[in-house]
Amino acid sequence: MMHAARRAGVLAAATLVLGSLVACGASEEVTETAAATTDGGTTYPLTVENCGETVTFDSAPTRVVSLDQDSTEILLSLGLADRIVGTASWTDPVLDELADANASVPRLADNAPTYEVVVDTEPDLVTASFGRHFKQGGVAERARFAETSTASYLSPTDCDQGRSVNGGNKRTSPLTVDSLYQEITELAAIFDVNERGAEFVAELKERMAAATASTTTDGVSVAFWFADTTSPYIGGGFGAAHVLASAAGTTNVFADMPDDYPAVGWESVVDRDPTVLVLGDLTRARFPGDLAADKIAFLESDPVTSTMRAVRDKRYIFLHGAELNPSIRTVDGVEKIVAGLREMGLSS
Missing domain, CATH: 3.40.50.1980 (Nitrogenase molybdenum iron protein domain)
Structure with missing residues (x-):
């Protein structure tokens, strides 16, 4: 069972809490301390401070809807295709190496789906790369999902000073690739696939270093x-x-x-x-x-x-x-x- 709760006040960039260990902020690199928690797996309940929201997971989600291609491809890369009950908002074909896994994932809409279409899948988690989905006029505000005991997660790449950039706010500092690494690490912890998350981050860092050397x-x-x-x-x-x-x-x-x-x-x-x-x-x-x-x-x-x-x-x-x-x-x-x-x- 999962639940989402409003956090009083505005939080800084998303922070993952694993027991008593706190991971990095959105503009910081994923730390060795946070990575070290992957050895023992996730301990539930797990609390994630996510762009102005506090979300608590009592267990790993089993039914997730991803509202964006970018979020979906992270979940697929973590080996979670069997947990995805819906995806939406695609600009391009899926990555070749993820095509087989994605073939079994229902496409709810090529662009943004309606709230009714999403809740019909009975998700226990809804993820998004862009906060426009979680604002009025989008799919639904995060509070509305919380009313049905559906957790929500927004990519740290869209978060600045505890507020969504694509949800109508401004960046105060330039985005860094570390926010992407944070997203992968947090999602891996939420689904208790920490080792795969650490491996995937390492793969991306290695490729980035090679490309820019x-x-x-x-x-x-x-x-x-x-x-x-x-x-x-x-x-x-x-x-x-x-x-x-x-x-x-x-x-x-x-x-x-x-x-x-x-x-x-x-x-x-x-x-x-x-x-x-x-x-x-x-x-x-x-x-x-x-x-x-x-x-x-x-x-x-x-x-x-x-x-x-x-x-x-x-x-x-x-x-x-x-x-x-x-x-x-x-x-x-x-x-x-x-x-x-x-x-x-x-x-x-």
């Missing part, structure tokens, strides 16, 4: 275009784009904008004239220009955007939507950017 760039600037041709959603300086740009040793030309993906005018993109354009290749077909091919067609035919040096020189790097969001695919995104820059002769 001895990478040298000289004055390379980038802009990250997620979607929409009219008012493009461009990666700002505090979200996932910051993680990608800094890891690859480049400068995000919109680093001065704190929003994750603010809608901007094309004139501002042209004025900042990035060396390289990182283009989202989304299969969801939700906005005009979701596909990379459509983005290129627009960039090269529009009289304003076609003047950019990145367009003239066809300096494009393509990332899936999930690679442009904070997720386990962040590492894939860094690997692709580093490889793309080398192919263009912009790094060594």
